[in-house]
Amino acid sequence: MNNDEGILSGIDESDIPFEMELLKSPNDVNLWNNYIDHKHQQLLEATTGSNNDIEFIRILKQSLLSLYYRQFLEFKGIEDWNKFIDYYKKIIKSFIEKSTSNEQIESEFNKILSLIESTDKYNITRDVDYWSKFFLLIVEFKMSISYKFLLSIFRKALNNLKREDHIRIWAIILYHIVKMGNVTNELMFTLYFNYVKYLQNCYKFHINMEEIQENDRIPDLNKTFNRLLEYIETVEQLDIFETFFKSLITPTYLLHFTDSELEIYKKYFDKIIDLAVSKYKDDGNFQRRVKKWFNDIVKKFKDQQSQFTIRYSKYLINIDQFDKSIEILESMMKQSKSIKDFTLLFDSLTGVLEEKLVSVTDEDEFKTNPKLVTYLNKFESLLSNRLLLLNDVKLAQNPNIPGVWFDRIEIMKERRANVNEILACYSDAIVKIIVNKVPYNERNELSKLWIDYAKVYYDNNDISNCRKILEIATNVPWTEIGQLEDIWINWVMIELEFSEKNTGKEDLKHATTVSKHSIEIPQQILQGRVDPDDKNLSVQMKIFKSVRLWSLYLDLIENNKDYKFEQVCDAYEQAISLKIVNGVMLINYSLYLEENEQYERCFGVYERGMKMFNGKSKTIIYEIYLNKILKFWQYLEWDKERVREIFENGIDYFNEEKDLKNLKKNYIIYSNWEMKYGSKMRCLKILQEAILDMNNQFDKLEIYKILIINTIEFKGIQWVIDIFKDAMETISVQIPDYITEIVTGFVTIEVSLGNIGNARNILEYASDNIMEFNHNEEDREKIWSLFKAFELENGNETTYKEMLRRKIYLEKVFVASSPKMDDNSADKTPTRNTDKDSVGFVKSMKGPNFDKEEGEEEDVDTTPINEDAIDLDLDLEMDI
Structure with missing residues (x-):
């Protein structure tokens, strides 16, 4: 495409019919498409024919390109423009010879723009698609054009397009221009600086937000910021950027960074330091600039001061300012507010010093260079004082924690500090600690701090200053009564120890005086000017009601010979009247x-x-x-009724409190007293009342046993029958001692009285209840063993058989339904267990004849044999 041919050349004779038709109907799209198809066919035949005329082919391509362009000029549509550009990209290389200069190539592109602008009736140059297509054409030849030409076209595009359309052009430019080898850092800085200002407006006014977020080729704010830092090389560029930086680091724009604000500052600070070291090492102005930025950053990011300080100290070392480096590290370490910062700065400082000292290979240099000795002393001092320095940080965080001060004192003791240094530490602590700011769990530790402070003087035989410290401590605005109580109590203890150490004997005078002073009622309360129940009163105004202090005072005056009996009683009465006893x-x-x-x-x-x-x-x-x-x-000759009244009061109180344990105990003591000193009948009545008041079956049984014993002793054996009857009805058959204590005892009493029938009734009644309500096999065996023994002792064959029938019957009724039996046998009729029935049953045709007198012949029993009859061998030994 030479300059003399123009873009409209290339029409031959075969094109004339199409041209004539276009003159008549220039707006006929089909006519234009047919004309283009015709030219494509010509080009196809020329390129595939045997006579491959290169010049003719070039002319045909130029003619077809011209036709595309004419169609675009006629319709001014983006679709026509795309056709033109797409075809232009295919054939452009054939118009550009290898020897063609950059200026000629750029001229070809300018020629297209000029022709479009000269005939732009439809404002195609205001369409972003038009410019995007054109830029994509140009960047195909970025290696054959200058970046200045590309930027000139870029400016022209931006001038013609709306601001919201700029982003697409920026995306093309920024993506391709960085790949052009001849672009300077200065230009890139300018380019990115302008782009980031455009981005600022986009984010500020919410322009092109979706396109920025979705298009990978459009650098976001974070990438652009990093690129800008990369291209800064001069102080002038840094000045420009710094002004912009301050406007960029605002909430409006920080939201659009993927890096945090801290990371952004770190990168910027690192860039400044890199420039300072690489290009402006000896520039005092630049050094001051770095220092200012450092101070601003550590002020802004107080929790990150250690990282910035370490970076800044390395910079100072790089510019040969070693002393300033360790000075700034040491200063910032002392200002540390966190253990993390202190640790990082301490390690960095000792590391820098160690590295400096290790680099000295000649020992004689220490003699000639006093600075090395200074560095060595500082290094050793840092290592030996690390714990104290760390404690400084904790105190800087919160000086109101007594535990931290105790740690400091302990460190000083381990370092064998002298007494004055330790006293100074205590003094520093009590001055700096604000009482109402001490954490709740440390409040008792604060009073201990004062006490330990006083004890240092005491341990060094200075009782005078010890007392002064304790006296001051009693006036501290404490928040808890317990704190002031600890002060007074420990003061008393010190006085007791001091008197014993100095006099060799216990002298309570000073201790009692201090103790009495601790509980004195303030004059404002005595005079009625202050309400003692006011919750807002200070601790000192309320301490006179301290139970701990009164207990100590009363104990002291009881043992103090200087106090008479009535004085001690008066003190107790005063405590009672104050309602603190x-x-x-x-x-x-x-x-x-x-x-x-x-x-x-x-x-x-x-x-x-x-x-x-x-x-x-x-x-x-x-x-x-x-x-x-x-x-x-008895010694006081009290009336018995007065003692009984005390017992009765106790019974009423324990009943009211439902304290059955002490109630039972009181009843038993009461009954024993009546038995010994009072009325025996009243003793029995008390025990009967006790049984009614007991809810626990074991307690009832215990009192029944006492009642039975006392009744037999007081009234005779016949009087316990009603008691046993009552016990049989009252005590549960499930109580382990029911059979042993109640049933056996009752049976024994009836037998001793000759009431065999009554005894048997008791056993029958007991066995029925035990079989029905007590499922314990051991208890069931026990009642039947007792019954068998009774019948062997007191019964006959008939009664024994009746007992056995009763046993079999009850086992059928109750053992089958016992919870301990297997579920599968629940419906089966239970059978007698001959292993357990050790009485020894024998089948016989006749039983013993109790009516036959000695020498009389026995009658022969002619009745039929009953196979189910149970004969008894009463001579068998029983295992009861």
């Missing part, structure tokens, strides 16, 4: 009165305690009170 204090008061033989007052305190307390405390007080009454009532 507990069960232990009240018992101690009673015992103190007892020791001083004030029995009536002692018992009066117990009685007051019974009214003051409930539950376990009241039970304990009652038990102690009752024991004391039983011990001293």
Whole structure:
């Protein structure tokens, strides 16, 4: 395609009919298509014929191209433009000779654009598809054109297209221009910088969002940012980018980055440092710039300061500023707020120093270079002080944790710090700790910190300063009463130990004085200016009601010879009036009165305690009170009714509390007392009442046994029959001792009274109930063994047989339905187990004749033999 031929050349004689028709009907699409088909046929015949005329073929291709273009100019449609470009791409190489220069190739492309622009009646140049197709044609020859030409066409396209259509052109340019070998970094920076500004607007105004997200060839914000960093080479470019960077790192645009804000800053910071080291190593302005960026970043990302500091310190080492490097590492390490940051910075600092020291191979250099000695001392100091430095970080995180201060003190002790250093640490701790900010689980540790502080002085024989510290501690605005209690109690303990150590004997004077001071009622409360029940009162205003402090004080004055009996009693009475006395204090008061033989007052305190307390405390007080009454009532010449009243009060209380264990115990003690000192009849009545109050069968049985024994002793054996009857009806047959204690005892009593029939009735009644309600095989065997023994001892053949028939009958009725029998045999009639029936049954034609007198002949029994008859051999030994 030479310049003198033009794009409209190539019409021959065979084309004239088509041309004439087009003059008549230029808008006939079919005519145009027929004309193009005609030219294609000519080209096909020329290329496949025997006379392969290269020049003629070239002219035909040019003519066909011209025809495509004319069709496009006529209709101005994208479809026609695509046909033209598609065919142009096929034949363009035939018009470009190898010797054709870049300028000539670019001129051919410009010629097409010029022709289109000159005849653009339908604004085809405003169509993005038009430009996309044209750009795809141009980039086919990117190796034969200059990037300047491509960019000029690019600018022309952007000027003609709407902003929302620019993205498709940017996609083509950015994808292909990076592959052009002669593009400078400066141009790429400019290109990407303009593109990223365009992207900013897209994201800001939501333009082309779907296309940006879905088109792989369109770089997103993250890729574009990385490319821009890659192409920055000069301070000028960095200045341009820095302004843009600040506008880019905003919530609006950060959402569209795949990297986090931290990662973006890291990359930018790394780029600045790389430029500083590679190109501006000796540039002071650039060094200040790096420093400013470092300060801004660590201020913004406080939790990442260690990583940026380590990167910055390496930069300082690379520009031969080693001292500044270790200085910045050390400074930031001391400012660390987390263990992680401290560890990273500490390891980096010691690593840098170690590397510096290891690099020195000549030992004599240490003598001539004082800096090396400084580095060595710093390195050794860091290693030896690591735990303290780590503790510094923990205190920087929260100085209100006493446990961390205790750790620090322990570290100092392990390092064998002197007393003054340890005292200074304690002092520092109590000054810096804010009481109401101490964590809940550390609050008791705070009071311990004060106590340990005072003990340091005490251990060094300075009781004066020890007392001063403790006195100050009592005025600290504590949040918990327990904290102040610990201070006072430990102060008292120190005074006791000090007096014993210095006097060789127990001197309670100082300790008692301190203890008394701890429970003094504040004047504001005594004068009625403050409500003692106000929940907002300080701990110091409420401490006078401390049970722990009162218990300690009362214990001290009881053992202090300087306090008289009435003074001690007054102190106890004051504690009672303040309603802070507990069960232990009240018992101690009673015992103190007892020791001083004030029995009536002692018992009066117990009685007051019974009214003051409930539950376990009241039970304990009652038990102690009752024991004391039983011990001293005779000596005090008390009336028996007064003792009985105490027992009755106990019964009422335990019934009310449903404390059956202590109720039973009280009944038994009560009955024993009546048996020994009171009325025997009342003793029996008490036990009968106890049986009614017991819900537990075992407890009932136990009291029945006592009642039976006492009744026999008091009234005689005949009086227990009704008791046994009642027990037979009341006690469950399933109780293990029912047969042994109740049935056997009852039978024994009746036999001893000669009531054999009654005894047999008892056994019959018991066996019926046991077989029906007690499924324990051992108990069933036990009742029948007892019954057999009874009949052998007291019965005859008839009664024995009757007992056996009863046994067989009951086994048929109840053993078959017993839960312990196999389900498969539930409907079968049970048979007698001869292994267990050890009485020894024998079949015989006759039994013993109890009516025959000695010497009289026996009559012969002529009745038929009954095969089912049970004869008894009463001489057989029984295994009962």
